[in-house]
Amino acid sequence: MFSKSLVTNLICVGFVVLSFVFDAKPLLIAGLFGLSGALTNQLAVHMLFEKVPFLYGSGVILLRFEAFKEAVKTLMMEQFFTQEQLDAFFANQEKRIDLSPLIEGTDFSPTFDALSQSVMESKFGSMLGMFGGEKALDSLREPFSNRLRESLKKLVSSDAFSIQMHEALHRSSLGEDTLAMVEGIIEKRLNELTPVMVKEMVQRLIHEHLGWLVVWGGFFGALIGLLSSLVL
Template identity: 35%
Template sequence: MDLLIQSPSVDHLIDLKLEELKQRPEGKVLSMVGLEPAKLKPLILPFIGGFGNSLSQISADAFGVSEVFNAENLRKEIDNLMTEKLKELTPQAVKALLERVIRHHLGWLIVWGNVFGGIIGIISKAAHYS
């Protein structure tokens, strides 16, 4: 949360809000007392940091975020999905998958190997290296 508070976008937002405060009657009262709203910025940042942490926890509780994004439930769900996928992988399915990958990637290796081999053969024949 502290990194968010110290970000340039939040800093700019605070400056804008302090400028708005300066135009309102409350800001004029502060100016009459001798406090410019811009001078309040060093006092506001720690307050916002502490308030932000509490507010994020209250918001998470209010919206039930901890129930939806519960880490333990998420781990269990991922474990179940991985178990189901592993059950689907029979030896034949693994063999087919590997063959498909090898044909796709090594097929081009064979083609380019033949092309470069041919080029090297032509160059060596032209240079009389046989």
């Protein structure tokens, strides 16, 4: 695997070696300064993740584990899962709600049966008995279902129904309940993390970028060393 730190250190060591071969003091100073800058930054990167004996503040990721978890939770709840964002989400969902397919697939037979039973138990029941009783109403089953289906479609597509739905959603605690649920899920997952897991996760994310600290530390160290050799 390509290691920017190793390549930088080898280049600096190469400068030192070449300085003895060609008896060039500027190369020696540039190599030593560059190696010093690279190793110093490499140690700083290492100290972020690992505890180094006698070096105060090393292993900061492990030491600040609880603070890190709390920061992650705060970031997610304040930036990604706010009440305003949930309200906007539900508002968008309201616009997309189309109850027509649900109404189209609904079986209205129970509704017709209940109506038919109510009619037969009323004072009109005996009158209908002369025309076949309850069976005489069966011919109305399909027309009744179609008429009721179309009426409901018009109802749910009306502006009045949309306004009432909007007000009902905003009066409900759906947004607050969802917010509490999301916070609980995040907190539970964070509690499952160990300091080592957090260290490895952060290390994977930023190791590549921190590697450039070593490269630039070696580069600027060598540059300072070269300029110093020309001045001194």
